[in-house]
Amino acid sequence: MLTIKNLHAEVDGKQILKGINLEIRKGEMHAIMGPNGSGKSSLSSVLAGRENYTVTQGEVIFEGKNLLDMSPEDRAREGLFMAFQYPVEIPGVSNLHFLKTALNEIRAYHSLPALESKEFLKLTKEKQQLVDFNANLMNRSLNEGFSGGEKKRNEVFQLAMLDPKLAILDETDSGLDIDALRIVAAGVNKLRSADKAFMVITHYQRLLEYIVPDFVHVLYNGQIVKTGTKELALELEEKGYDWLKEEVHQKESV
Amino acid sequence: MTSDKSFYEFISNGVPGPEQKVGADNAILPARKLAFSRFKELGLPTIKTEEWRYTNIQRYLKDAFTLAQEEQGTVTADQLKAASIPQLDSYRAVLVNGRLQADLSVLPSEGKITVSKLSDAAGNPQLQAWFDKHPHLQSQPFAALNAALFADGLFIEAGTNATLDKPLHIIHVYTASTNAFIQPRHLVILHKSATLEVIESAVGINDNAITFVNAVTEVVLEENAELWHYNIQNTVKNSRHIHNTSATQKADSRYHHFNFTLPSAELTRNNLSVALTGSNTETNLHGLYLATGTQHVDNHTFVDHLVPNCNSNELYKGVLLDDANGVFTGRIHVNVDAQKTNAFQQNNNLLMSEKANINSQPQLEIFADDVKCSHGFTVGRFSEEALFYLRSRGIGAEAAKSLLVNAFAFDITDQVHIPALQDFLAEKIRQYVAGAINN
Known part of the structure; x- marks a missing residue:
């Protein structure tokens, strides 16, 4: 589904990603872990198309198409979704109106007619229940005055509504208390399926107790330095990142 | 016609005076003569005049103009359609170059409500009582120039308890084929407990010549009367407007x-002022200006609290693109006797380009000690992060910007009580954003 080859990117002239290689297939759950400043969020930003990042080398193929050539909106329309680490508050734009606009733009891209209001509301209700999102928040302005947990749950609700092929969760767990984390994770787990893939970016192993990954990748200094299964996450939790850093530096000096 | 002479000279000595005007034999002639000498005395403002510091009016008066209001223009059905508001169910008064055209209009037949040419109200004692009396x-x-030399305009009078089943839409059409200085003059009087909704919009048909509109609207609200007054300014680039309300x-x-100022008149100066002479009144002034290109939009407002227990609330918002220039001056005067006044004012701006500019200044003159007054001013830039957030959900750049501008304007447009007008404004915002992106 997603193939990242030798991806290099910089921001403000500073190299952030230094040769990422990653293959994600349908149905898989990939976790990207790593210490602060290792490039985790940069990777999600480059994939989603944030404009201040410049790709200097490499390619990203998503469902057979060159992802890097597409505008952020076309990436979303092709089936890529990123849950933001810091969802934006937009006063004056209602959550529902926003979702309806997004959904219908995606449908129009695929030559599908806009959803009737009735169908849209039915879908909204179904997904809202599925991911346990507070119905009272739906008519409010987008994320305005939401608590941290409510914002993250809104990201998962949007994910459910827009039904992408590949979802990137960028530190969705950061700043969540354990109850909110459980709800968010349960929502994500309900959305898992054989034809969808997930990339979960996290600093903490805690999330991976609730969302069990097929693969765990460790990002350090702009590269994936180790790949394993969920046991790797446990090892990292126990030993921290320092042993990996040392391993990398030893390799470099050899 | 001005040419090498200054505009002031041209007006003072080069055109027929008030006594030559339509309706010159009526009771308002003395007032018009007074206004003419007042104009001569005051002269034209320069940028040294405090009220005109940020608007160099001289540069907009350099061109040669004729006082062309007597000219009869012709308007086709298509042109009229372009000036209409889709789905709006309303009465319609069409003014061509400031003159009411009965054949193009659909006026209310309600006996208590008069909508006529101002010149036809010559014998009405209300005209004499109120004409050019506003302090x-x-x-x-x-x-003053308008009072002295206007040719015609509208006279609207609603009798005690009168109301209409739908709004009155006043469409101003400007057809001048050579540079014209047009001066419409309107008087709106609502007697006790009358209620009216009035929408004004303007359309310019000819962009080859400059149309300079210097309009005055006087509004009188008697006890317990209520007026909803929407003014939509969306004429062609080659037009310049000074609106005194x-x-x-x-x-x-x-x-x-x-007040909605939309693209693309090159100059808009609105002088909006309200004198509160009776207590327990409510005044809501809402403004939205969307300016693009080299548009200059200047809103001067003045709320004069003369008596106790009045409430005024003012919110003006602006979105400026390209090289557009905005000015907002909000003056609030609270008289020493005007205790228990509530007066609030807010001006928020969104600059969408590096070169756009806004000058905003509140002027609070508070002489009473038991009042609640506040003012605020903000200027912000477009949030790139918000834009990216919307686009990352599949919403195209243009639709996303449109959503954000709509959101910014929401607390103004939300106060509009006519759905067709709300839709019209949303569409105008969409076009504005689309135009901005295609530039």
């Missing part, structure tokens, strides 16, 4: 004024 007009040279509010009356 705030006395120091304004352009208002002055209202007098008596006790318990309510005045809701909305």
